[in-house]
Amino acid sequence: MEQFTLRVITPDRVFYQGDVEMVEFNTTEGEIGVLPGHIPMTVIIKPGILTITEADADKEAALHAGFAEILPDGVTILAEIIEWPNEIDEARAEAAKRRAEERLRVNTPETDMARAEAALLRAIARINVLK
Amino acid sequence: MASMRDIKRRKGSIQSTQQITKAMKLVSTVKLQRARQNAERSRDYFTGMYETVTSILAKTAGMRHPYLNGSSTGKKAIVVMTSNRGLAGGYNSNVVKLITRGDFRRDEVVIYAVGKKGRDALARADYEIAEDLSEIAEEPAYPDAMRLSGELLAAFSRGEISGIYLAYTKFKNTVTHVPVLMRLLPVEIPEDARTRAESAGAPMNFEMEDEEALNLLIPKYITSLIYGGLVEAAASENGARMQAMDSATGNAEEMISSLSLQYNRARQSSITQELTEIIAGANAIT
Numbered sequence: 001m002e003q004f005t006l007r008v009i010t011p012d013r014v015f016y017q018g019d020v021e022m023v024e025f026n027t028t029e030g031e032i033g034v035l036p037g038h039i040p041m042t043v044i045i046k047p048g049i050l051t052i053t054e055a056d057a058d059k060e061a062a063l064h065a066g067f068a069e070i071l072p073d074g075v076t077i078l079a080e081i082i083e084w085p086n087e088i089d090e091a092r093a094e095a096a097k098r099r100a101e102e103r104l105r106v107n108t109p110e111t112d113m114a115r116a117e118a119a120l121l122r123a124i125a126r127i128n129v130l131k
Numbered sequence: 132m133a134s135m136r137d138i139k140r141r142k143g144s145i146q147s148t149q150q151i152t153k154a155m156k157l158v159s160t161v162k163l164q165r166a167r168q169n170a171e172r173s174r175d176y177f178t179g180m181y182e183t184v185t186s187i188l189a190k191t192a193g194m195r196h197p198y199l200n201g202s203s204t205g206k207k208a209i210v211v212m213t214s215n216r217g218l219a220g221g222y223n224s225n226v227v228k229l230i231t232r233g234d235f236r237r238d239e240v241v242i243y244a245v246g247k248k249g250r251d252a253l254a255r256a257d258y259e260i261a262e263d264l265s266e267i268a269e270e271p272a273y274p275d276a277m278r279l280s281g282e283l284l285a286a287f288s289r290g291e292i293s294g295i296y297l298a299y300t301k302f303k304n305t306v307t308h309v310p311v312l313m314r315l316l317p318v319e320i321p322e323d324a325r326t327r328a329e330s331a332g333a334p335m336n337f338e339m340e341d342e343e344a345l346n347l348l349i350p351k352y353i354t355s356l357i358y359g360g361l362v363e364a365a366a367s368e369n370g371a372r373m374q375a376m377d378s379a380t381g382n383a384e385e386m387i388s389s390l391s392l393q394y395n396r397a398r399q400s401s402i403t404q405e406l407t408e409i410i411a412g413a414n415a416i417t
Contacts, residue, residue, distance in 0.1 A: 009176045011273040011358055028347070029338045041336045042183055044347045067348065069183055078179045080273065081352065114180065 004036040005074035006052060008061075008082065015061075022053040023075055025063055026125075034075055037048055041070045047121040051084070052057060055060050062129040066124050081122075088126045106109035135397045142390040149383035151378040156217065156376035159369045163305070166366035169271070170359075171301060177359050184352045186319050187337065187344055196342060197287075198349045201294050201317035206238045208261065208283055209312075210357065212364040215268055218380030219368055220375035222300065225310040231256055231296050233312060238289035241292065243283070245361070271361035273354075280354040287316060295353070299360040300367035308367035315353050315358075332407065354415040 001021045008016040024033040026048025050063040053074035064081035104113070188199075209230060213223045227249055230240070246248035248266040254260055262282070265273040271298040286292045294317040301309045337344045 001401065009179060011173045011176045011276075011355065013172055014175060027338065039336060041338060042187070042344070065351075067183065068180065076179055078183070078351075079178055080277065080354070091353075101206045 001035045006081055008077045010079050010082055012037050020052050020054050024051040034039060034070055037072050037080050043068050047125040049125060060085060060129050063124045090130055090131060093123050093126035133199050135394060138390055138394045138397060142387060147382050149380055152376045152379040153227060156373055156380060157371040163369035163373055165364060166369050166374060167317055170362045170366050173244035173359060173362055173408055179350055180355045189349060194341060198345055199317055199341045204290045205293040207294045207296060208243055209240050209296045209298055210243045210245060211249045212360055213246030214267055214368040215247045218375060219364050219372040222371035223369055226298050227252045229310050236271060271365055273358055276354050280350060280357050284350050297360050299364045302363040302366040305370050308370055315356055318349060
């Protein structure tokens with residue numbers, strides 16, 4: 001199958017670089033899957049799972065924030081926060097999820113709704129990528 | 132002429148100072164290597180960020196948006212990046228001078244201090260310190276930059292500050308560090324934005340509305356600039372300290388050699404004097 005170059009860059013390392021067949025992730029406009037030859041486009045990332053389809057295997061990572069630049073021959077994801085499954089602490093993610101749910105449920109005027117929601121989405125993405 | 136004992140004591144004290152400056156030089160050399168690697172690793176991310184932001188700015192040129200036009204209310208926020216420790220030559224005072232001798236009036240700015248030295252110097256000069264984030268200066272981490280830029284942008288949208296500036300030391304190479312004052316907000320549209328967007332060929336599409344794209348991208352851009360400033364400042368700090376300690380070690384070397392000379396002269400003259408006295412004594416008896 002046809003391939004294109006995927007680069008995932010974080011502020012302190014090159015997270016992933018290689019030729020892939022397809023890449024899927026969650027954006028502000030919904031989940032998208034990118035195949036080679038896509039029109040040039042820039043999208044903003046929402047917390048979710050990044051699925052990388054290589055020629056012989058699939059890889060997953062929890063992608064939390066950043067944006068992606070899509071070109072016909074390659075995709076560059078500038079990720080502010082991203083983790084491989086083995087870097088995630090499941091117990092901590094579960095605790096964070098419960099905390100965020102609690103905050104959203106109680107919903108006092110002081111609660112920063114946007115922040116609690118973002119925290120919940122991040123926790124869910126972490127837990128999902130471990131499954 | 133000072134006595135032999137005085138010279139000896141002085142020499143000993145300079146020698147132990149030299150040992151300290153030598154050790155500090157070695158430590159900052161190692162730290163500099165690490166900080167430089169950090170700065171280099173973040174460069175890819177920064178370049179990608181810059182290109183994307185330039186392309187959207189070229190597309191939205193002429194649009195009215197608070198991030199592009201600024202607001203007239205409130206003071207200007209300056210993020211001042213200095214070190215927590217001294218003995219780094221002119222590193223800290225050069226950054227502080229950018230502000231005290233710059234075009235800003237004292238009452239129209241608030242300082243967000245990263246680094247104790249800059250905070251203390253500006254507080255002494257009667258500047259208003261809005262926040263002290265000195266703990267993030269030593270080991271810059273991206274989440275710290277996110278927190279700071281989040282706070283600044285929140286204050287900006289509340290109308291408390293009218294612009295954001297960044298004062299830090301740019302790391303050119305091991306011996307050249309340039310203090311710079313950079314405007315983060317309102318965003319300066321790079322001069323080459325236009326031409327680059329035109330030469331890029333296929334136009335970039337944005338999935339969302341232009342305004343929304345600006346709302347989402349500019350904060351990330353500012354975070355990356357702040358992070359870039361933090362890592363470069365850390366590298367410059369260690370570079371400046373390495374140089375300062377190197378010349379201190381050299382100066383100590385010089386002083387020790389001149390003191391050795393003095394000591395030997397004093398020693399010789401005291402021997403000569405003793406000899407003259409003995410001979411004079413012997414002559415008097417015979």
